[in-house]
Amino acid sequence: GAGVSQSPSNKVTEKGKDVELRCDPISGHTALYWYRQRLGQGLEFLIYFQGNSAPDKSGLPSDRFSAERTGESVSTLTIQRTQQEDSAVYLCASSLDRGNFYEQYFGPGTRLTVT
Amino acid sequence: AQSVTQPDIHITVSEGASLELRCNYSYGATPYLFWYVQSPGQGLQLLLKYFSGDTLVQGIKGFEAEFKRSQSSFNLRKPSVHWSDAAEYFCAVGAVGEKLTFGTGTRLTIIP
Numbered sequence: 072g073a074g075v076s077q078s079p080s081n082k083v084t085e086k087g088k089d090v091e092l093r094c095d096p097i098s099g100h101t102a103l104y105w106y107r108q109r110l111g112q113g114l115e116f117l118i119y120f121q122g123n124s125a126p127d128k129s130g131l132p133s134d135r136f137s138a139e140r141t142g143e144s145v146s147t148l149t150i151q152r153t154q155q156e157d158s159a160v161y162l163c164a165s166s167l168d169r170g171n172f173y174e175q176y177f178g179p180g181t182r183l184t185v186t
Numbered sequence: 187a188q189s190v191t192q193p194d195i196h197i198t199v200s201e202g203a204s205l206e207l208r209c210n211y212s213y214g215a216t217p218y219l220f221w222y223v224q225s226p227g228q229g230l231q232l233l234l235k236y237f238s239g240d241t242l243v244q245g246i247k248g249f250e251a252e253f254k255r256s257q258s259s260f261n262l263r264k265p266s267v268h269w270s271d272a273a274e275y276f277c278a279v280g281a282v283g284e285k286l287t288f289g290t291g292t293r294l295t296i297i298p
Contacts (some may be wrong), residue, residue, distance in 0.1 A: 075229075104285060104286075106288075112290060112291075113276060113288045113289055113290035113291050114230075114276065114278075114286075114288040116285045116286070116287070119285050127285065130285070162229065162230070164230075174220075174232055174235065175232075175286060176232075177222075177229040177230040177231070178229050179227075179228060179229040180229055
């Protein structure tokens with residue numbers, strides 16, 4: 072079946088503009104995660120959705136970052152008033168319900184460049 | 187709080203040589219441990235995972251890893267590397283239904 076997809080694959084934006092990144096998880100996966108990967112660094116957790124539970128937003132770096140997910144479908148990560156330090160690859164992952172041993176399946180990422 | 191340390195930022199090995207990538211973790215309970223590989227321009231792919239049972243786990247592409255509770259380690263090994271193994275490798279720790287905590291990665295370069 073189809074894997075996790077993300078769009079756009081690349082985004083170049085000017086400082087101060089808002090951007091919206093999209094993630095389509097694997098069908099049936101109730102959990103969805105967003106991570107940020109800065110150049111040469113590991114993955115930084117941003118936010119986690121699990122079904123209809125309140126999302127875990129503990130990783131969002133500032134109030135300029137927000138994310139939404141409707142049910143168990145697509146998620147969007149929005150960055151308002153982008154800054155140059157927001158330049159990174161944004162990775163989305165999805166997994167099965169928390170009640171089971173799980174494996175996170177990652178999308179190819181969106182490379183965001185803020186000029 | 188959980189954490190993962192990958193002490194080697196960059197490793198270079200010759201094609202055909204053996205490989206060991208180190209991973210140490212800190213976790214309050216029995217950890218679930220993972221190794222992911224990220225090829226250039228690609229997303230992360232799961233190589234192997236440990237949840238319980240046999241402490242030596244086999245993964246894809248000929249990789250294996252051994253969980254050593256006494257050393258809080260989960261090192262990744264491969265007996266003979268191929269040029270296609272050149273990539274970034276990430277160790278991660280987590281629990282069911284929780285976010286993963288990733289190490290900073292080890293970049294593997296293969297020389298002929």
